Amino acid sequence: MIEARLKTEPLGENYIPSLQQAQQILWIGCCDSNAKESTVLNILNEELFVLRNLGNMIIDDLSCETTIKHAVVDLQVKHIVVCGHYGCRIVNATSRDGLKGPWSRQVLLPKNSTNKLDALYSMHEEDINQLPVQERDRLFVELNVLDQLRSLRKFPEVTDAITLERLHIHGLVYDSETEKARRVLEEQQSY
Numbered sequence: 001m002i003e004a005r006l007k008t009e010p011l012g013e014n015y016i017p018s019l020q021q022a023q024q025i026l027w028i029g030c031c032d033s034n035a036k037e038s039t040v041l042n043i044l045n046e047e048l049f050v051l052r053n054l055g056n057m058i059i060d061d062l063s064c065e066t067t068i069k070h071a072v073v074d075l076q077v078k079h080i081v082v083c084g085h086y087g088c089r090i091v092n093a094t095s096r097d098g099l100k101g102p103w104s105r106q107v108l109l110p111k112n113s114t115n116k117l118d119a120l121y122s123m124h125e126e127d128i129n130q131l132p133v134q135e136r137d138r139l140f141v142e143l144n145v146l147d148q149l150r151s152l153r154k155f156p157e158v159t160d161a162i163t164l165e166r167l168h169i170h171g172l173v174y175d176s177e178t179e180k181a182r183r184v185l186e187e188q189q190s191y
Helices: 037-041 062-074 102-106 116-129 133-152 156-163
Strands: 008-010 025-030 048-053 079-085 168-175 180-184
Touching: 025 037, 025 062, 037 048, 037 079, 048 062, 062 079, 062 156, 079 133, 116 133, 133 168, 133 180, 156 168
Parallel strands: 025 048, 025 079, 079 168
Antiparallel strands: 008 180, 168 180
């Protein structure tokens, strides 16, 4: 059973140190988040290469695939950050009326399978539904970030760069109420 919330920790002053060089970080964030990437990480805008989409999802489409491959192979970014945000209307556990339509079928899943968010929710539905309403959505946002990190690791370029110790991936969740991000810790997950 998942505890009331996943473990998170505040980002330190220089979580990813600024190297003041071009595009050392690929940021994958949600298009309806108000997180300012450079402010969250306390770095220069020039150090970021940004991909925003619905629900900060690692999806099987030309834009997402090309962006990740270009960042890892051509730019040789040192970090990839997947950042979700509390209050995300796409990743909505309470009503499950978030992502709909043809875009949801483009997620990295076998053909003819269900929406990735629906599958993730089904996997954790019992634990999620035991929580108060606001905590359900917060937990589901955190679970989605961890799931996107797993999807990211399926890219051979990402796996190779991690193996060569030239790439680090990070899962963050942004809280617009505090205007701070927290790191979502992966080691506590067993699924």
